[in-house]
Amino acid sequence: MRAPSRLLATAAAVLAAAACGSTGAAGDDGAGGDLRVTVSSYPLQYVAERVTAGRAEVDNLVPPGADSHALELSAQQVGRLGEADLVVHLSGLQPAVDEALEAQPPAHLVDAAALADLHGDPHFWLDPTRMARLAEQVAGAASEVDPEGEQQYAANAERLARELTELDREYATALAPCADATLVTAHEAFGYLAQRYHLQQVGINGIDPHVEPSPARLRDVVDTVRGRDVRTVFFEATTSAAVAETLAQDTGVRTSVLHPVERVTREQDYPGLMRENLTALTEGLNCRS
Numbered sequence: 001m002r003a004p005s006r007l008l009a010t011a012a013a014v015l016a017a018a019a020c021g022s023t024g025a026a027g028d029d030g031a032g033g034d035l036r037v038t039v040s041s042y043p044l045q046y047v048a049e050r051v052t053a054g055r056a057e058v059d060n061l062v063p064p065g066a067d068s069h070a071l072e073l074s075a076q077q078v079g080r081l082g083e084a085d086l087v088v089h090l091s092g093l094q095p096a097v098d099e100a101l102e103a104q105p106p107a108h109l110v111d112a113a114a115l116a117d118l119h120g121d122p123h124f125w126l127d128p129t130r131m132a133r134l135a136e137q138v139a140g141a142a143s144e145v146d147p148e149g150e151q152q153y154a155a156n157a158e159r160l161a162r163e164l165t166e167l168d169r170e171y172a173t174a175l176a177p178c179a180d181a182t183l184v185t186a187h188e189a190f191g192y193l194a195q196r197y198h199l200q201q202v203g204i205n206g207i208d209p210h211v212e213p214s215p216a217r218l219r220d221v222v223d224t225v226r227g228r229d230v231r232t233v234f235f236e237a238t239t240s241a242a243v244a245e246t247l248a249q250d251t252g253v254r255t256s257v258l259h260p261v262e263r264v265t266r267e268q269d270y271p272g273l274m275r276e277n278l279t280a281l282t283e284g285l286n287c288r289s
C-alpha cells in the first residue's frame, strides 16, 4: 500500500520543484544546491555539509578561525537566519543566536542540544558518537524540506556515521590503557570526551574559555596535578595559553595542545583535528603502557 502515497509524494515534489524553478528563473544561481542551510558553529557545519553534500548551500554564521563562544550577529546575519530553509544550531552556546531564533522562528530547525542529551556543557561534538546522532537528525530535517533528496541525505548520513563510529573505535582502543587518567585542560570543553573514554577532566578556565579562573580554583588544580601524578597540562593554541603555561611551569609538567574543534581554519577539519587530539592524549596522559 506504499506505492500510491509515494507516487503522490513524488507528484507533490515535482510540482514544488516546478514552482521553485519558475521563481528561481529570475535570480537563477545555477548551483546544484538549492537548499539553504544556516549553521552556528563549525561542528554543525561539518555535519550539515557532509549530510547535504551536492544539494545544499551551507552558511556558517561563525567565519573560519573565529571564536564560536563570542558570536555576535549583524542585522544581515539575523536576516540570513530568518530566510534559511533549515537552521542547525546548538541552544545555550550563543545567546545572540538563541534570541534571533526565538524572535523569528525558522520553518525547519534542528537543535543539537535536544538530541545530544546535554547537561550544561555544549561541547558534544568531542564525542564522535554524539556527532553521529546529529547526522541522522540533520538528514531527517533536510528530507522534510527537500523530500526528493531523502535517499541521498540518508546515504550521506549513514556514511558519516560509519566514519564517526570508526573514529570512536580508534579512541576507545588507544585510550583504553588510560582509563581513569586525569585530563587537565585550560578550556573545560572535553567533558563528553572524558565521559565516553573514562577520563577525569579537570578544567582550569571553565566551560566558557573567556572566564578567568579564580586563585582558589588555580590552587585546586595545582593540588590535582601534584596529587594525581599528572604529566601534561593541555591548552588550545588560540586562547588561555598563559594560565596553563604558568601552571605547567609551577608544577613541573609539560604542556600540549588539545583542540576543542571550535575555532577551525579552512585548512583544518573535524576528523583531522580529532585524530591530532587523540595523539596528544595518548602521548600526554598518564597511561599504563
Ligand SMILES: [Zn+2]
Pocket: 069, 123, 187, 189, 207, 209, 260, 262
Ligand atoms: Zn568551547
